[in-house]
Amino acid sequence: GQSLEQPSEVTAVEGAIVQINCTYQTSGFYGLSWYQQHDGGAPTFLSYNALDGLEETGRFSSFLSRSDSYGYLLLQELQMKDSASYFCAANTNAGKSTFGDGTTLTVKP
Amino acid sequence: DTAVSQTPKYLVTQMGNDKSIKCEQNLGHDTMYWYKQDSKKFLKIMFSYNNKELIINETVPNRFSPKSPDKAHLNLHINSLELGDSAVYFCASSQSRGGEQYFGPGTRLTVT
Numbered sequence: 382g383q384s385l386e387q388p389s390e391v392t393a394v395e396g397a398i399v400q401i402n403c404t405y406q407t408s409g410f411y412g413l414s415w416y417q418q419h420d421g422g423a424p425t426f427l428s429y430n431a432l433d434g435l436e437e438t439g440r441f442s443s444f445l446s447r448s449d450s451y452g453y454l455l456l457q458e459l460q461m462k463d464s465a466s467y468f469c470a471a472n473t474n475a476g477k478s479t480f481g482d483g484t485t486l487t488v489k490p
Numbered sequence: 491d492t493a494v495s496q497t498p499k500y501l502v503t504q505m506g507n508d509k510s511i512k513c514e515q516n517l518g519h520d521t522m523y524w525y526k527q528d529s530k531k532f533l534k535i536m537f538s539y540n541n542k543e544l545i546i547n548e549t550v551p552n553r554f555s556p557k558s559p560d561k562a563h564l565n566l567h568i569n570s571l572e573l574g575d576s577a578v579y580f581c582a583s584s585q586s587r588g589g590e591q592y593f594g595p596g597t598r599l600t601v602t
Contacts, residue, residue: 423593
């Protein structure tokens, strides 16, 4: 089976750093993706980890530990526009993506 | 030059009707998907096609039937619509199976 856990809500202030954790139980795990979705919009791809370690893309970084079945998304220098839902998604070698239930990030001034 | 497009954007219909949603991608990707996002924003995969071949078929009522006439198009036909089918349906595509996915703008289906 496939299951992912991530916090339902996170609140932070502008300029801060926030970490959104994701643990997974996935048969045939291949990699972990992260997506951002603003209200009324479509999910947009942020980052992907197939190997252990940190991937950095501007203010966003993503980390994966396959041995711990754990990953996180790190958002630095938070801006108001970062308020959105963030989904982790476990990809399998069969090509299936299972999404977590999403984390609603609220950035306050 | 939209990457992944869906039509219609909004669909309001009555219970028992049959409707279709169309999806097209111009990225040259091999894999396409249909997702359902309910009112709680849970995003669930429904189907996945790779080069017009069905590779993933989740536990979805057989009232839902996908069709891929070519690898750039994936349509979703829904028979005998029910209230519980109300949701936003997203089409997506990726170059490889399960890789970085590009989502269409979504189709908000409301069944009354």
